[in-house]
Amino acid sequence: MFQPLAERLRPRNLDEYIGQEHLVGQGAVLRRMIESGNISSFILWGPPGVGKTTLAHIISVQLKAPFYTLSAVSSGVKEVREVLERCKTNLFTKARPILFIDEIHRFNKSQQDSLLAAVEQGTITLIGATTENPSFEVIRPLLSRCQVYVLQPLEKHHLETLLNRAIATDTHLKDRTVQIVETNALFRYSGGDARKLLNIIDLIAQATPEDETIIFNDDIVTERLQQNPAAYDKNGEMHYDIISAFIKSIRGSDPDAAIYWLARMIEGGEDPAFIARRLVISAAEDIGLANPNALLLANACFDTLQKVGWPEGRIILAETTVYLATSLKSNSTYLAIDEALAYVKQTGNLPVPLHLRNAPTKLMKQLDYGKEYKYAHDYPGHFVRQQYLPDEAQNQRFWIPQQSPTEQRILDTMRHFWGERFDKE
Numbered sequence: 001m002f003q004p005l006a007e008r009l010r011p012r013n014l015d016e017y018i019g020q021e022h023l024v025g026q027g028a029v030l031r032r033m034i035e036s037g038n039i040s041s042f043i044l045w046g047p048p049g050v051g052k053t054t055l056a057h058i059i060s061v062q063l064k065a066p067f068y069t070l071s072a073v074s075s076g077v078k079e080v081r082e083v084l085e086r087c088k089t090n091l092f093t094k095a096r097p098i099l100f101i102d103e104i105h106r107f108n109k110s111q112q113d114s115l116l117a118a119v120e121q122g123t124i125t126l127i128g129a130t131t132e133n134p135s136f137e138v139i140r141p142l143l144s145r146c147q148v149y150v151l152q153p154l155e156k157h158h159l160e161t162l163l164n165r166a167i168a169t170d171t172h173l174k175d176r177t178v179q180i181v182e183t184n185a186l187f188r189y190s191g192g193d194a195r196k197l198l199n200i201i202d203l204i205a206q207a208t209p210e211d212e213t214i215i216f217n218d219d220i221v222t223e224r225l226q227q228n229p230a231a232y233d234k235n236g237e238m239h240y241d242i243i244s245a246f247i248k249s250i251r252g253s254d255p256d257a258a259i260y261w262l263a264r265m266i267e268g269g270e271d272p273a274f275i276a277r278r279l280v281i282s283a284a285e286d287i288g289l290a291n292p293n294a295l296l297l298a299n300a301c302f303d304t305l306q307k308v309g310w311p312e313g314r315i316i317l318a319e320t321t322v323y324l325a326t327s328l329k330s331n332s333t334y335l336a337i338d339e340a341l342a343y344v345k346q347t348g349n350l351p352v353p354l355h356l357r358n359a360p361t362k363l364m365k366q367l368d369y370g371k372e373y374k375y376a377h378d379y380p381g382h383f384v385r386q387q388y389l390p391d392e393a394q395n396q397r398f399w400i401p402q403q404s405p406t407e408q409r410i411l412d413t414m415r416h417f418w419g420e421r422f423d424k425e
Helices: 029-036 052-063 076-089 109-121 139-145 156-169 184-190 194-207 220-224 237-251 255-267 270-290 292-310 313-326 332-349 362-368 405-422
Strands: 042-045 067-071 098-102 127-131 147-148 178-180 214-216
Touching: 029 052, 029 098, 029 270, 042 052, 052 067, 052 098, 052 127, 067 076, 076 109, 098 109, 098 270, 109 127, 109 139, 127 362, 156 194, 184 194, 184 220, 194 214, 194 220, 214 220, 214 405, 237 255, 237 270, 255 270, 255 313, 270 292, 270 313, 270 405, 292 313
Parallel strands: 042 127, 042 147, 067 098, 098 127, 178 214
Antiparallel strands: none
16 A cells, blocks of 8 residues: 555654654653653644654654544544543553544534543543644643643754655655755745645655656746645634734734735635624724724725625725725724723613613603603704713713824814813823
């Protein structure tokens, strides 16, 4: 059976393992644990292709521990319990059984709950692997029982080592003539992912006739791949990192950075509607009353995308992105609603003043519901002073205008209406 190059070159021990020196280099935390033969449960968090699964296998081999593996994609609570039962039969062995769960972030709460007792009692050593931030995807009780180790994308020198090892040691490559002319495209398309690098090497080798030299240069790599498999996972950690950078660039009034991150999302296949929704939120949260038209434009962007479609939709997203990034900023309404919510939680259900209450029945009118309410449109300028807040909150301020021309004009109007109430903050 023909195995992919990535499987043929899978490291068998720590000396063959490439990368993650901060964890498995000489004197590093994981290496010390492994060499001591005493490891605790932990979660490996990092992007695809950086050695999470391989490291778990190496640990089990070095410790001579029974090794069980589950994939969160295809396993449920039933499968977890069956494996845990099998682990209990191995308790007489010197090394505690290792249960490796790939993509542990895909386990729901009940599935993760089913692991707690076994981890707590030491029935197993749990090693989880995830591309997602464990803080969001792993339940707190399980997270508190596991150390989290962060794995980094492989750097250029790691990829060079891996390329040279493949050419020198792989059974299908070492007897062939290989010429390395350029590696820029090869490493760029790999994106710090060892598996992706080896798959590209495999692809080019298989596409080259046996009697011809395998040549690696930028043109050949690009031609073979036909398109750029950008290092972007629209369902993974990169998805959250890039949208975060995008919104923060808009908030920071950097149109060039905002457009760059927009391009990264477009190239990575992000859902345009997702981007448009975030623009609407940004318009309200970060620009707000400093430029109320921003929310109108962002909402128009969202609607227009549905009508225009793709690829022209990228232009609408770009226009809105630059407009928001270059707009004046204010988060006064964002702060106001959070301040009001905090006040409501603190004070509870304060009664509505009688004159503001609805009075649809005779009894309510007899109880003075709506009595003495002043209809603003009956007064000059469509304004009349009266109490709108509950008695206990009469002097409470929530919205504090910020230093933008628009909000200063609003503040002048409020001072005209309410006087000294809007002179204090």
